[in-house]
Amino acid sequence: MDERDGKHQDAAQPEFRPYHHPAAGWGAAKSVTEFLVRERELVNGPRAIMKMNHENGGFDCPGCAWPDDTKGLHLDICENGIKHVTWEMTRKRVDREFFAAHPVAELAEWSDFDLEDQGRLTEPMRYDPASDHYVPISWAEAFALVGRTLQELDSPDQAAFYTSGRLGNEATFLYQLMAREFGTNNLPDCSNMCHEASGRALQASLGTGKGTVDLKDWEMTDALFILGVNAASNAPRMLTALAEAYRRGAQIVHINPLVEAASTRTIIPHEFARMATFRPTRTGTLNLQPRIGGDMALVRGMAKAVLEEQKSDPKALDVEFIERHTAGFAEYRALCEATSWDEIERQSGVGRAEILTAARVYCEADRSIVSWCLGVTQHEHGVDTVREIVNLLLMRGNLGREGAGPSPVRGHSNVQGNRTCGIDHRPDEAFLQRLAGVCDIDPPRAHGLDTVGTVEAMHRGDVKVFVGMGGNFALAAPDTPYTSAALRKCLLTVHVSTKLNRSHLVHGRQALILPCLGRTEKDHQRGSLQATSVEDSMSMVHLSVGMKRPASPHLLSEPAIIAGMARAALPGSNTPWEKYVEDYDRIRDTMAQVLDGFEDFNRRVRLPLGFRLRQPARELVFRTPSGRAEFSTAALPDVVPVAGTLALGTMRSHDQWNTTIYSDNDRYRGIKNLRTLVFMNADDMRDRGIRRFDDVDITSTARDGSTRTLRRYKAIPYDIPRGCAAGYMPEMNVLCAIGDYSTQSDQPLMKHLKVTVEASQPAG
Ligand SMILES: Nc1nc2c(c(=O)[nH]1)N[C@H]1C(S)=C(S)[C@@H](COP(=O)(O)OP(=O)(O)OC[C@H]3O[C@@H](n4cnc5c(=O)[nH]c(N)nc54)[C@H](O)[C@@H]3O)O[C@H]1N2
Ligand SMILES: Nc1nc2c(c(=O)[nH]1)N[C@H]1C(S)=C(S)[C@@H](COP(=O)(O)OP(=O)(O)OC[C@H]3O[C@@H](n4cnc5c(=O)[nH]c(N)nc54)[C@H](O)[C@@H]3O)O[C@H]1N2
Numbered sequence: 001m002d003e004r005d006g007k008h009q010d011a012a013q014p015e016f017r018p019y020h021h022p023a024a025g026w027g028a029a030k031s032v033t034e035f036l037v038r039e040r041e042l043v044n045g046p047r048a049i050m051k052m053n054h055e056n057g058g059f060d061c062p063g064c065a066w067p068d069d070t071k072g073l074h075l076d077i078c079e080n081g082i083k084h085v086t087w088e089m090t091r092k093r094v095d096r097e098f099f100a101a102h103p104v105a106e107l108a109e110w111s112d113f114d115l116e117d118q119g120r121l122t123e124p125m126r127y128d129p130a131s132d133h134y135v136p137i138s139w140a141e142a143f144a145l146v147g148r149t150l151q152e153l154d155s156p157d158q159a160a161f162y163t164s165g166r167l168g169n170e171a172t173f174l175y176q177l178m179a180r181e182f183g184t185n186n187l188p189d190c191s192n193m194c195h196e197a198s199g200r201a202l203q204a205s206l207g208t209g210k211g212t213v214d215l216k217d218w219e220m221t222d223a224l225f226i227l228g229v230n231a232a233s234n235a236p237r238m239l240t241a242l243a244e245a246y247r248r249g250a251q252i253v254h255i256n257p258l259v260e261a262a263s264t265r266t267i268i269p270h271e272f273a274r275m276a277t278f279r280p281t282r283t284g285t286l287n288l289q290p291r292i293g294g295d296m297a298l299v300r301g302m303a304k305a306v307l308e309e310q311k312s313d314p315k316a317l318d319v320e321f322i323e324r325h326t327a328g329f330a331e332y333r334a335l336c337e338a339t340s341w342d343e344i345e346r347q348s349g350v351g352r353a354e355i356l357t358a359a360r361v362y363c364e365a366d367r368s369i370v371s372w373c374l375g376v377t378q379h380e381h382g383v384d385t386v387r388e389i390v391n392l393l394l395m396r397g398n399l400g401r402e403g404a405g406p407s408p409v410r411g412h413s414n415v416q417g418n419r420t421c422g423i424d425h426r427p428d429e430a431f432l433q434r435l436a437g438v439c440d441i442d443p444p445r446a447h448g449l450d451t452v453g454t455v456e457a458m459h460r461g462d463v464k465v466f467v468g469m470g471g472n473f474a475l476a477a478p479d480t481p482y483t484s485a486a487l488r489k490c491l492l493t494v495h496v497s498t499k500l501n502r503s504h505l506v507h508g509r510q511a512l513i514l515p516c517l518g519r520t521e522k523d524h525q526r527g528s529l530q531a532t533s534v535e536d537s538m539s540m541v542h543l544s545v546g547m548k549r550p551a552s553p554h555l556l557s558e559p560a561i562i563a564g565m566a567r568a569a570l571p572g573s574n575t576p577w578e579k580y581v582e583d584y585d586r587i588r589d590t591m592a593q594v595l596d597g598f599e600d601f602n603r604r605v606r607l608p609l610g611f612r613l614r615q616p617a618r619e620l621v622f623r624t625p626s627g628r629a630e631f632s633t634a635a636l637p638d639v640v641p642v643a644g645t646l647a648l649g650t651m652r653s654h655d656q657w658n659t660t661i662y663s664d665n666d667r668y669r670g671i672k673n674l675r676t677l678v679f680m681n682a683d684d685m686r687d688r689g690i691r692r693f694d695d696v697d698i699t700s701t702a703r704d705g706s707t708r709t710l711r712r713y714k715a716i717p718y719d720i721p722r723g724c725a726a727g728y729m730p731e732m733n734v735l736c737a738i739g740d741y742s743t744q745s746d747q748p749l750m751k752h753l754k755v756t757v758e759a760s761q762p763a764g
C-alpha cells in the first residue's frame, strides 16, 4: 500500500510547448485511456460512461453543471467527465489496514495527489490522538459523537455545515433542515467562492439568482459572448454547442486574458467520425484579451458603442423593451456617455477599435447570449461586472425571448440545486416561513456564516464544530495556513467524503471521516433502488440513478448519514428522519410543499428529461423593488496594477478537478510535468530579468498590507496581457489572504491577487 505513483513522483522534466491541435479529439482520447489504465478501470469505466447523462435512467455526470443534450444524445460525454467518473469508480481502497499502517503525521507529508490516489474510503474512521492514527468506529458511535458534541455547544451558531456542490437535492434538503432545526443558518458552501457574485447581481438586476436561458436558446442564438471560462477544460460539453453555433453561422466572441483552447477550434467529443478524419470545427470568431479585472470596462465600452451606433441606426437600441420592462436606463445612458474611451481602454486593456468590433457583432445579432464563469466573478467588483453584462443585454432587449439572455456557467454538478433546495446562509423570509410551516420547526432568522466567515469564526474559536458534506475545505478555501489553523482549533471536524484528502489531516481535536456512496453507485434503501435529483446550469431538474456496486458494503448514502447525525443531535425531533431515508420519494413530497417551483415533484422529475424550473425573469416578470429589470450605474473600478506589480488570477489546469489533481499536465496550455508555475507576459519577464523556466518567488500583498510568498515557481512566457499573471489553484490559495474578499459578494479575490514576481535566490 505504501507505493506512490512513481510517474508522478519522478519529478519528470517539465515541458512547455504551445499546443496547436484542436480541443478534444485524439488528445482527449489518449488522455482518457491513460487515465483508465492507471485507475485499473478499463472495463467498468467505459461501461459506466455509456450510462452517463442518459435520458432515462443512468446517473448524472458529476463532472460539471453543463446541461444534458436535449435530443437524448447517446454519448453526451467528454474527456474530463470520463476522468471524473473513473476517479470515483477506481478499484483502489483506503481501508482500516491503510490507516493502521500510516499515522496522520506521516500522511500529512504526502502530496494531495497521493492522498486521493489511494482510492475509495471504505468505513467510518475516528481520529485517535493517543496513537495519531485514524481508527475504525461504528456508524452508531460516529453519529453519537456528532450528536453529543453538537448538543454540548453553548449555541447552535458554534457549528457550521459546509456543502460542496455535489450533494443531490434530496440530501441537500435534509442537510439544511438539520442545520435549521438545530438552530443555525451557518451553511457555508462552495458557491461562496464561485458564483455568489452572479447570484447577487442577477437578483438585483432581474429578481432571480440564475441565468434565464437553456440549451435550446444556445441553439438559436446569433451571437455568443463568452467571458472568463476555460470551456475546453471545465465545461467541455460546451464545445459541442460552440461548434454547432459556428456551423450555423453564429458569431462567437471569447473574452479572456488568455486565448484558451475553446476559443479556436474543436473536435466535438462524441463525433468519432470527425476524430477519424481529423476535421475540426471552429469554436470562435473573435478573441478579445482584456486585462485581469478589465471585463466591466470592456462591457461598458460595448454599451457606449451601442449608444453611438444608435445615432445612425435607431434600431441599435430596443426602445420599446427598455420603456416597458426596465428602470434606470436614462442614468445608465448618461454614465456610459460620461465614461471616456480613454478610461475604457485603460481599464479594460483593450483598444477602442476591438471593442467597436465586438459591439458591431452585438448590434448585428438579433439574439445574443452572454455567458461567463469565474473569470468574471472572483473579483472585488464581480457583482458590478455581472450587472454591467445585464445592462448590455437589456439595451437590445436580449431577455425573455428565444436565443437571448444571461447564461452563467455553474461549477459543481449540483451547486445550483444546492441553493434552490435551501443551502443559503442568507435565506429569505418566505422560504423560512414555508419551511417552518411544513416541517414544523422554528428556523433561526439571523443570517449565518459563509465560507470566509466560517474560517474567521473557527479561527476566533466562535465556531467549534465543522461538518463538511463533500469537498476539500482545507484546500479550497483561501489563505491555506490560516484556514488550516482554523480547522485545527475546532472541537470536532466531520468530513463526509468518498476519498482521502487534505481536510481529513487538518483536523479538530476530535475528527471523523464518514465515507459515502458516490453518484455512480447503487443506493438501496429497504431493498429498493433510490434515485436522487440534481439541477444543471440551465435550471433543468432531473433524476440520477447509480448503476455500480458500492465501493464497500459499509458505505452509507448521504441522506442516510445526514439523518443519522440529525437523529443523534436532535433527540426530540418530530422530523421523520428514518422514514425519509427509507424512501426518497417522501423527501421529495416534503420538498414539493416547501420549495418554489417543485409542485408535483415526484411525477415531474420522472418525465424523460425531468423538468425545468420556472424562471420569472424569462417571462419578463421581475421580482425587483421596481417590478422591472433594473439597470445598474456603478463606477468603473481602477484595476490597473501599480507599477512593478502584477494582477494574478488562479485557475484550474486541464488535468484537475478543483482540489483533485489527475496529473501535472495542462495539455491545451502546452504544459507537461509542472504545476508550480506562473504564466507571465514575456515583456514583464524581460523587465525583471527573468527567463523561461527560471525559478521565481511570488509575493502577494493583501489589503491589510500583510504579505505571503510562494518560492521557486517556474516562470512561463505566455500570451497574456502585460501586468497580468496566472497560475494554478489550489496551491496558490497560500497567496490569498483571508481578509481579501469582495465587499460586494464576500467572494475571495481568487482571480485578482496583487503580486510581485522576482527571481529566486540561488538555493543553498
Ligand atoms: N475538468 C474540470 N471541470 C470543472 C472544474 C474542474 O476543476 N475541472 N471545476 C468546476 C467548477 S467548481 C467551476 S466553478 C468551473 C470553473 O470553470 P472556469 O471559470 O473555466 O475555471 P478557471 O480554471 O478558474 O478559469 C477561469 C478562466 O477565467 C479566465 N480569467 C481569469 N481572470 C479573468 C478576468 O479578469 N477576465 C476574464 N474575462 N477572464 C479571466 C482564465 O484565463 C480562465 O480561462 O468549472 C467546473 N468544471
Ligand atoms: N485559489 C482558488 N481557490 C478556489 C477556486 C479558484 O478558482 N481559485 N475555486 C473555488 C471554487 S469555484 C470551488 S467550487 C471550490 C471547490 O471546493 P470543494 O467543493 O470544497 O472541493 P472539491 O475539490 O470539489 O472536493 C473534492 C472532494 O470531494 C469529495 N467528494 C467527491 N465526490 C463526492 C461525493 O459524491 N460525495 C461526497 N460527500 N464527497 C465527495 C472527495 O473526498 C474529494 O476529495 O474551490 C474554490 N477554491
Ligand SMILES: [Mo]
Residues within 6 Å of the ligand: 190, 193, 194, 410, 411, 412
Ligand atoms: Mo465552483
